[in-house]
Amino acid sequence: MPSQNQRRTTTFESGGNSYSATDLRAALGAEFDRLPVVLRLLAENTLRRSSLEEGARTTANLKDWLQEHTSEAELEYWPHRILMHDTTSTPALVDIAAMRDTLAEVGIDPSTLNPQLQVEVSIDHSLAVEDYGRGDAVPRNLAHEYRRNQERYQFLKWAQQSMETVNVNPPGTGIMHTLNLEQLATVAHPDFEHSEDPSRPLIVPDMMIGTDSHTPMVNALGVLGWGVGGLEAQTVMFGLPTTLRIPDVIGFRLTGELPAGATATDLALTITHLIRERGASGEFVEFFGPGVSSLSAGERAVVANMAPEYGASTGYFPVDQQVLDYLAQTGRSREQIQLVRDYYRATGLWFDPQGEPEYTDVLELDLSHVRLSAAGPRRPQDLMEISKIPQALENEAQGVEEGAGALPRFAIALAAITSCTNTTDPKLLIAAGLVARKARQHGLKVPHWVKTSLAPGSPAAMSYLRRAGLLEDLGYAGFDVVGFGCTTCIGNSGPLSEPISQELASAAIRPVAVLSGNRNFAGRIHPDLDLGFLVSPPLVVAFALVGRADVDLMTYEFVPEKAGGKQIKLADLLPTREEVQEAWELGHDAQDFARDFKIATTSVLWSKLDAPQGAQFRWSEDSNILRRPPFAAVDEGSQLGEFAAHPLLVLGDDVTTDHISPASAIPADSLVADYLVSRGEDRGDLNVFASRRGNFEVMVRGGFHAKNLVNQLAENLPVAHTVHAGTGDVVPLTEAAGRYRQQGKSAVIIAGERYGTGSSRDWAAKVQRLLGVRAVLAGSFERIHRSNLIGMGVVPLLVPEHAKAKLQQVRVEDLIEISVQPAAITVRAMVPVKVKFYGGRILEFEACLAAETELDLALLRAGGVIPHLLAKTQAQFQGAVR
Known part of the structure; x- marks a missing residue:
């Protein structure tokens, strides 16, 4: 060929x-x-x-x-090849299942739609880290995982069986x-x-x-290889x-x-x-x-x-x-x-x-x-020497005085050795184990309020840590292995310890997360924590032993539990390179990686899962996990054209995909929880947002559900609420979107710099399409989120420097007129925008269409990826029939 x-x-x-x-x-x-x-x-x-x-x-x-x-x-x-995780693959495979239904409804064999x-x-x-600090945490958390996600796993298993090129690693x-x-x-x-x-x-x-x-x-x-949106x-x-x-x-x-x-x-x-x-x-x-x-x-x-x-x-x-x-x-x-x-x-x-x-x-x-470094307390790029952490936290005191509660003001709530970022390097895990060993030798203990966890990147880690004699030492410090997943790094940290929860309720402390992950955005690690520091695995153990974050770890004197013990410094705990190498050579066996992986892939729990058969998935209206999405249709239509819109939200800088479509635990007092409880769910066991990404009804209600996200349309708006133009009512975003839809009106979102930074989460774009957003006007976009917006047919527009501050002043009664004509658009075309402020003032400027390629333009004209693929498949089928 x-x-x-x-x-x-x-x-x-x-x-x-x-x-x-x-x-x-x-x-x-x-x-x-x-x-x-x-x-x-x-x-x-x-x-x-x-x-x-x-x-x-x-x-x-x-x-x-x-x-x-x-x-x-x-x-x-x-x-x-393509690599996906379960919470991006689920919505992608749900889209494919829905597209297969659409094809079947127009007389096309649904199995023709198969990844190539x-x-x-x-x-x-x-x-999620439900059980921790115990030797059997892995099977216990895995049991929770299967109990909560059985329906989703059965769907993934159906996808594997019905699509020959899809392989699911359990x-x-x-x-x-x-x-x-x-x-x-x-x-x-x-x-x-x-x-x-x-x-x-x-x-x-x-x-x-x-x-x-x-x-x-x-x-x-x-x-x-690099990351792309689903x-x-x-x-x-x-x-x-x-x-x-x-x-x-x-x-x-x-x-x-x-x-x-x-x-x-x-x-x-x-x-x-x-x-x-x-x-x-x-x-x-x-x-x-x-x-x-x-x-x-x-x-x-x-x-x-x-x-x-x-x-x-x-x-x-x-x-x-x-x-x-x-x-x-x-x-x-x-x-x-x-x-x-x-x-x-x-x-x-x-x-x-x-x-x-x-x-x-x-x-x-x-x-x-x-x-030795840390990054925080809210962004991974904010580097500091670890000795500077107390100074950074002093700026976060916000009136909470030391001694106001029973715990330290900046008590460490979560100490997590987590994330592929650091746990894939075996020597970092070994270094953490050696810190735990030396702490044990010196009689140091982790305070009772610190929730500790260790989630390595693969099962092989347990083998080499065990062979090196370090699993027991890590367990002594509370860092028993809790499972093999992203856990705390992705926000699945589970509930905080009881002492921390009690003090949080009385507003007596500003608890801190310390983790070896890659992101520490406010609220990402846990909805109730807005302070977090990224550090190496050995430093996670060291901070856990202290129990509070506002100390200079370089000079801090660790106090042994036994009276009269020797004062210990960080230098006494950190291993040398030679010690790490010696433990690695003792623990390493190249056969662990294939053997332990094979054992995990042949899981009895996975093999016992029943999955539906056939080229089409059988949806259930009673399901709270999987629903056929409305946007998986040929006639969704382009959002290009000339339109006038009201702002649904006006947002500042650094709005992340966690803000737009969170992955953390579903709060029991949220609109999402109310919806799920109305459908028979237990308010105390709702799982995480990420587990429900196959259900558009849940995800649209979870859109912009972040406590620390400020919608500047009005002061002190409740979470995931906005102001409706015309009535001035403060309503949930979904209600405002529904009203605009009924009235035939358009909506836009205004944002600052780096809009959509963070995880490559396609639901962060899907939720905006479902809320009726036709365009997002931002100072800048993170690459993957820009791509996802285009993939949903939402128009990303870059605001010129001179208009950024003025656009942040837009209020709900103001109108934004945009003209982006399908036939006229080109890569990085300049798009005329006119803002008609309620008092009569007018702001006019040209925004840059953030489309980088001809394919971007084709997707915008089609209304997104799904209509584009469906039209392409129909055309191929009709051509074959002719």
């Missing part, structure tokens, strides 16, 4: 076999070594799939990129990004579809996308490429080595701060320089994982010996490791520590300057 391309290939030998590879040097010529590695990989991906003419155009565009180090030209990217490439689903995002197999590194990543593999000679298979780099913003963690292995993933599932402008690439030059005491977490937080300080919004970041070679793949994974926190699409590390070492450590075959080495060396993609590719911009860091 690909012979029509007559592409240039090169041959190489590996393990006694002959292989071919795309000859990038021949295609790119002298510019090959000047290009960043990520652009070489994008070139390989395009050249392999394109005609000679298209390939020549791509090559020319890449060479032009080297002139200005930026480009407006588009690329088509064809990943060979491999989709791996990881069930990791809904596990609960307990690990966090999706750890699973990606330890199990799924090949780094290089045969592409038989595009092999021109069966006797000499074409070897290609492993390239993928994931429906989670932290997908770039796999960049640590030299695998090119809606964008659906377009790729059904045979379309993901299109992107040839990206700007920030080169981050690393020199030196990490000093004693500094961890990969400290490095990641430092890099996050430096890149955010420079400013990034969707650029690719590539690490180069001699310092890269000093970092293990585990350490690189911590840095790569934080790409969305530093505003980038990737955090890429090229393939080198460290990658091969990691593949060996995680049990990959010798043949696979040799193939990776030989392929990357033969194609010139092997990392050169002395190489100096050209970049859009270059940042630099001497690794020896990295120090």
